[in-house]
Amino acid sequence: MKKKLISLLLCGAMAMSMLAGCSSSSSSTTTSSSSESSSSTESASEETTDETADTTEETTGGQYEGMKIALVGKSAGNAFFEIAAATFVSTVEAEGGTVDVVYPEEATADAQIKVLDNLISQDYDAICLSANDTNALQAKLEEAMEAGIAISSFDSAPNAESRQIFVNQAGTVEVAQALVDAVYDITGGEGQWAILSATSQASNQNAWIEAMEEIIENDDKYANLELVEIAYGDDEAQKSTDQTEALIQKYPDLEVICAPTTVGIAAAAKYLQDNGCSCKLTGLGLPSEMEAYTGDGDEYSCPYFYLWDMEGLGTLSAYATMALAAGEITGALGETLSAGELGEFTITEADDGGTEIVLGLPLEFTPENVSAYAELY
Numbered sequence: 001m002k003k004k005l006i007s008l009l010l011c012g013a014m015a016m017s018m019l020a021g022c023s024s025s026s027s028s029t030t031t032s033s034s035s036e037s038s039s040s041t042e043s044a045s046e047e048t049t050d051e052t053a054d055t056t057e058e059t060t061g062g063q064y065e066g067m068k069i070a071l072v073g074k075s076a077g078n079a080f081f082e083i084a085a086a087t088f089v090s091t092v093e094a095e096g097g098t099v100d101v102v103y104p105e106e107a108t109a110d111a112q113i114k115v116l117d118n119l120i121s122q123d124y125d126a127i128c129l130s131a132n133d134t135n136a137l138q139a140k141l142e143e144a145m146e147a148g149i150a151i152s153s154f155d156s157a158p159n160a161e162s163r164q165i166f167v168n169q170a171g172t173v174e175v176a177q178a179l180v181d182a183v184y185d186i187t188g189g190e191g192q193w194a195i196l197s198a199t200s201q202a203s204n205q206n207a208w209i210e211a212m213e214e215i216i217e218n219d220d221k222y223a224n225l226e227l228v229e230i231a232y233g234d235d236e237a238q239k240s241t242d243q244t245e246a247l248i249q250k251y252p253d254l255e256v257i258c259a260p261t262t263v264g265i266a267a268a269a270k271y272l273q274d275n276g277c278s279c280k281l282t283g284l285g286l287p288s289e290m291e292a293y294t295g296d297g298d299e300y301s302c303p304y305f306y307l308w309d310m311e312g313l314g315t316l317s318a319y320a321t322m323a324l325a326a327g328e329i330t331g332a333l334g335e336t337l338s339a340g341e342l343g344e345f346t347i348t349e350a351d352d353g354g355t356e357i358v359l360g361l362p363l364e365f366t367p368e369n370v371s372a373y374a375e376l377y
């Protein structure tokens with residue numbers, strides 16, 4: 001609260017600033033690594049071509065020899081998917097299979113349907129996808145399953161009828177609870193906060209937001225937190241920056257923005273820090289993109305944030321997809337999956353009535369550990 005007070009006072013002195021709650025220049029911030037960080041996300045909306053992983057490397061004659069898998073992300077140019085894809089691909093290749101990593105032209109269901117249309121005719125054993133929409137992909141994914149293609153999902157789940165299994169990076173409620181508690185802690189338990197999400201249709205972001213709202217409604221502890229708006233930056237860096245600016249202008253007393261998207265949080269972190277805003281930030285981010293903005297001092301926009309084991313996500317998704325395609329699991333409740341070094345997992349019931357495998361708990365990134373994690377992802 002003391003830190004908050006000081007930064008409010010600093011900002012108060014600049015009440016004439018065009019940006020409510022922010023100082024007018026970026027003089028107190030480090031900008032070199034900031035721009036590096038944003039450039040990796042800025043390209044997200046521009047890279048639109050299908051990207052195919054190099055599948056020509058020698059395989060090792062593993063237990064899934066010749067298996068052909070497609071991995072479909074939400075959109076191109078998002079480092080989150082590139083990182084998850086890297087371990088997914090290496091895990092499958094080590095077992096003798098191949099992976100084509102394909103990104104839709106934009107983060108929409110229609111663009112993913114186009115991708116799926118193309119993949120269905122190409123003899124894949126399995127498709128593993130992060131869904132841009134909960135229900136809109138159902139007909140196309142059912143068509144794929146009828147054609148004999150195993151359908152798994154990771155990161156963002158299509159509805160229960162559209163998939164055989166969902167690899168959930170961290171329990172939905174656990175993620176929501178961590179974020180709500182961070183907002184509570186950073187605001188000091190009361191005040192205005194806003195959510196900066198990805199697209200309005202994103203299954204995973206909507207599941208987290210719904211769970212956050214439920215937690216807040218059902219516990220008086222959070223009664224003094226006022227959620228003023230849910231804004232959507234569409235997992236595009238520029239749009240996320242614009243949405244952050246709009247929130248700051250619209251709500252001069254805004255205390256915290258929670259961005260449950262790696263693209264959104266990185267864009268907001270840079271904006272808030274460069275403009276010396278008193279509004280702080282938390283959410284889900286990549287340590288490598290958030291390192292420059294994470295710190296205890298007033299000059300940093302983010303005190304701490306969360307994500308999960310990114311390498312584990314790629315690895316577990318790969319093992320689940322291979323086991324499904326090989327018929328070793330069907331995705332039914334109670335089945336077990338052996339995921340190499342990650343160990344054994346049991347298939348459990350997901351909140352939407354389908355099944356899932358949960359990788360683990362959310363990881364917290366603080367000023368103390370962010371640099372070490374930034375070397376990983």
Ligand code: RAM
Nearest residue numbers: 080198260261262263284
């Ligand atoms: C973005 C994507 C992804 C989400 C992360 C946290 O990169 O929206 O689906 O899991 O953020």
